[in-house]
Amino acid sequence: MHGEFKVPGGKLVVVDLAVTDGRISTFRLAGDFFLEPDDALAAIDEAVLGMSEQSAAAELAAAIRAALPDGAVLLGFTPESVATAIRRALGRAAAWRDFSWQLLHPAAFAPAFHLALDEVLTEAVAAGTRPPTMRLWEWDSPAVVLGSFQSVRNEVDLDAAARYGIDVVRRVSGGGAMFMEAGSVVTYSLYAPADLVRGMSFADSYAFLDDWVLQALRSLGIDAVYQPLNDIASSGGKIGGAAQKRLASGAVLHHVTMSYDMDGDKMVQVLRIGREKMSDKGTVSAAKRVDPLKRLSGLPRAAILQRMEQTFIELTGAVRGDLTEQELAAAEELTATKFRSAEWLYRVP
Known part of the structure; x- marks a missing residue:
C-alpha cells in the first residue's frame, strides 16, 4: 500500500507498507523533508512495524514521537503528517x-x-x-x-x-x-x-x-x-x-x-x-x-x-x-x- 501527504507549507511525506494478519508488517518512510540524525528514519520505520491497521492517526503519531532519538529535528514534516500518510495508505486515499x-x-x-x-x-x-x-x-x-x-x-x-x-x-x-x-x-x-x-x-x-x-x-x-x-x-x-x-x-x-x-x-x-x-x-x-x-x-x-x-x-x-x-x-x-x-x-x- 502506498500513501502520500503534502504537508501544507511543508514537505511531501511518502509511505509504503504491507499488512499481514491485521498488522503493519513492512514499512518504509520517504520524502523531501529534512531529518536529523540519520538513524531517526530507521527509528520511525521500526516504531510503525507491528501496529494495527486499525490504529488511529493519533496512536500512530504518538508511537512515532516516542521512538524518536533525543534531540531529533524534523523539518517540513511531523509525526502527525506521517500518521496521516499511513492512514491514507490504509484507506486507499486518492490525490x-x-x-x-x-x-x-x-x-x-x-x-x-x-x-x-x-x-x-x-x-x-x-x-x-x-x-x-x-x-x-x-x-x-x-x-x-x-x-x-x-x-x-x-x-x-x-x-x-x-x-x-x-x-x-x-x-x-x-x-x-x-x-x-x-x-x-x-x-x-x-x-x-x-x-x-x-x-x-x-x-x-x-x-x-x-x-x-x-x-x-x-x-x-x-x-x-x-x-x-x-x-x-x-x-x-x-x-x-x-x-x-x-x-x-x-x-x-x-x-x-x-x-x-x-x-x-x-x-x-x-x-x-x-x-x-x-x-x-x-x-x-x-x-x-x-x-x-x-x-x-x-x-x-x-x-x-x-x-x-x-x-x-x-x-x-x-x-x-x-x-x-x-x-x-x-x-x-x-x-x-x-x-x-x-x-x-x-x-x-
Missing part, C-alpha cells in the same frame, strides 16, 4: 489528480441560491452525476451567512441588517457568521469525493484543502498562512475562514470566504461580536482583526480570482465547465423549500 476536476465561475446569484447550490452540487458529486468541482462565487446582494448551529438573535442585529438591506441566511456547514457584500469578498466551494481526505482528521483536511489557495495568494506576494483550525491569515490579521460538511453519501463540501475590501464599520453594526468571542483574539475591534486582500495585494479582485483559477488548474488539471439546467432547477427548488424558509433560518432562534 487531487486522481480525479477529473471541473472549475465553475458562473454569474452572480442571490445569497440563498448560493447555499442551495452548495448542497445540490455536493450531492451530485456524491451521486457521480458531476465530477469533483471547484466553484467561485459572485454576489448580487449583501448578506450575513450564519453557520448551521448559530443563533440568529445572538449573532445578528436584525434592525441594522434591515437598515442596510442585508439578507440573513444560514448554510449547512458549521462555523461562524460571514459578512458579505458584492465585490467585497472572495468565496469558493470545493465539492470533493470523500476519498480525497480519507484518513485525515478534520483539522488536517482543512489545511490540505486550502493549500492550493495559499499557493495562489503567495504567488501574488501575499504572506498567507494557514491558522488552525479553519482560518487563512496574514501577519496583519485574518484574511478569511473555512467551513466544511461531510455527507454520509460520500462527498465533502468545503467552502471559504476571504475578505477583499471589507466595510468594517458596517460589519460590526450588523454582527453582534460578543466580548467572550473577542477576548481570545487579543483585541476589542472585530474590524481590526481582518486583513483584506485588496490592502495586501493592491490588485483588483478580478486579478486575484484569475490567479486562483490558474493555480487550481495547474495543480489539479481542472477544466472549465458550466452548471447544468437540472442543477439550476434543483437549486431553485431547494432555495424556495429550505434556504428561504423561516424554519431553516430560525432552526436556532
Whole structure:
C-alpha cells in the first residue's frame, strides 16, 4: 500500500507498507523533508512495524514521537503528517489528480441560491452525476451567512441588517457568521469525493484543502498562512475562514470566504461580536482583526480570482465547465423549500 501527504507549507511525506494478519508488517518512510540524525528514519520505520491497521492517526503519531532519538529535528514534516500518510495508505486515499476536476465561475446569484447550490452540487458529486468541482462565487446582494448551529438573535442585529438591506441566511456547514457584500469578498466551494481526505482528521483536511489557495495568494506576494483550525491569515490579521460538511453519501463540501475590501464599520453594526468571542483574539475591534486582500495585494479582485483559477488548474488539471439546467432547477427548488424558509433560518432562534 502506498500513501502520500503534502504537508501544507511543508514537505511531501511518502509511505509504503504491507499488512499481514491485521498488522503493519513492512514499512518504509520517504520524502523531501529534512531529518536529523540519520538513524531517526530507521527509528520511525521500526516504531510503525507491528501496529494495527486499525490504529488511529493519533496512536500512530504518538508511537512515532516516542521512538524518536533525543534531540531529533524534523523539518517540513511531523509525526502527525506521517500518521496521516499511513492512514491514507490504509484507506486507499486518492490525490487531487486522481480525479477529473471541473472549475465553475458562473454569474452572480442571490445569497440563498448560493447555499442551495452548495448542497445540490455536493450531492451530485456524491451521486457521480458531476465530477469533483471547484466553484467561485459572485454576489448580487449583501448578506450575513450564519453557520448551521448559530443563533440568529445572538449573532445578528436584525434592525441594522434591515437598515442596510442585508439578507440573513444560514448554510449547512458549521462555523461562524460571514459578512458579505458584492465585490467585497472572495468565496469558493470545493465539492470533493470523500476519498480525497480519507484518513485525515478534520483539522488536517482543512489545511490540505486550502493549500492550493495559499499557493495562489503567495504567488501574488501575499504572506498567507494557514491558522488552525479553519482560518487563512496574514501577519496583519485574518484574511478569511473555512467551513466544511461531510455527507454520509460520500462527498465533502468545503467552502471559504476571504475578505477583499471589507466595510468594517458596517460589519460590526450588523454582527453582534460578543466580548467572550473577542477576548481570545487579543483585541476589542472585530474590524481590526481582518486583513483584506485588496490592502495586501493592491490588485483588483478580478486579478486575484484569475490567479486562483490558474493555480487550481495547474495543480489539479481542472477544466472549465458550466452548471447544468437540472442543477439550476434543483437549486431553485431547494432555495424556495429550505434556504428561504423561516424554519431553516430560525432552526436556532
